Amino acid sequence: xxxxxxxxxxxxxxxxxxxxxxxxxxxxxxxxxxxxxxxxxxxxxxxxxxxxxxxxxxxxxxxxxxxxxxxxxxxxxxxxxxxxxxxxxxxxxxxxxxxxxxxxxxxxxxxxxxxxxxxxxxxxxxxxxxxxxxxxxxxxxxxxxxxxxxxxxxxxxxxxxxxxxxxxxxxxxxxxxxxxxxxxxxxxxxxxxxxxxxxxxxxx
Numbered sequence: 703x704x705x706x707x708x709x710x711x712x713x714x715x716x717x718x719x720x721x722x723x724x725x726x727x728x729x730x731x732x733x734x735x736x737x738x739x740x741x742x743x744x745x746x747x748x749x750x751x752x753x754x755x756x757x758x759x760x761x762x763x764x765x766x767x768x769x770x771x772x773x774x775x776x777x778x779x780x781x782x783x784x785x786x787x788x789x790x791x792x793x794x795x796x797x798x799x800x801x802x803x804x805x806x807x808x809x810x811x812x813x814x815x816x817x818x819x820x821x822x823x824x825x826x827x828x829x830x831x832x833x834x835x836x837x838x839x840x841x842x843x844x845x846x847x848x849x850x851x852x853x854x855x856x857x858x859x860x861x862x863x864x865x866x867x868x869x870x871x872x873x874x875x876x877x878x879x880x881x882x883x884x885x886x887x888x889x890x891x892x893x894x895x896x897x898x899x900x901x902x903x904x905x906x
Contacts, residue, residue, distance in 0.1 A: 835870030
């Protein structure tokens with residue numbers, strides 16, 4: 703397994719396995735994916751596309767969740783550098799930079815800019831709230847997301863490694879080969895899986 707991990711392309715923004723965090727910005731910072739599509743048949747409140755591979759997997763996960771009576775909707779998908787810059791500036795002005803950095807990425811450091819991350823909700827009133835993780839939909843996603851190649855990226859208790867507070871709505875597409883292996887081995891965050899440096903804060 704070590705050899706397989708070492709073969710993952712963690713730096714190329716085109717890679718489905720790119721690692722983006724507070725210590726590993728996208729290069730180039732303003733990179734934009736070229737294969738963005740709208741996931742079919744899923745309500746998308748902000749009309750934000752995601753990369754094709756992630757969209758296909760998300761459609762399958764949506765179908766499975768719907769069969770169990772738990773359809774979800776997309777609240778965030780791809781965000782450009784400029785969009786993230788605007789969001790981060792607004793959060794920083796509202797809450798202060800230190801607080802904003804616990805839940806929002808600086809531009810160029812956001813998984814949403816890869817086109818491989820989605821924020822999900824079920825319309826129950828807990829969008830972007832920790833309580834979403836305790837809803838039936840949130841619990842279903844936690845249990846089943848790996849089967850479709852998604853990782854609950856910022857899980858409870860992982861902030862010292864991943865750099866962000868618990869976000870039970872944020873899912874990152876990595877592919878089932880990785881996510882099922884992580885689940886089997888009990889590894890909760892991508893940094894630990896690829897043996898990367900913990901990224902609780904930005905470099906000075």
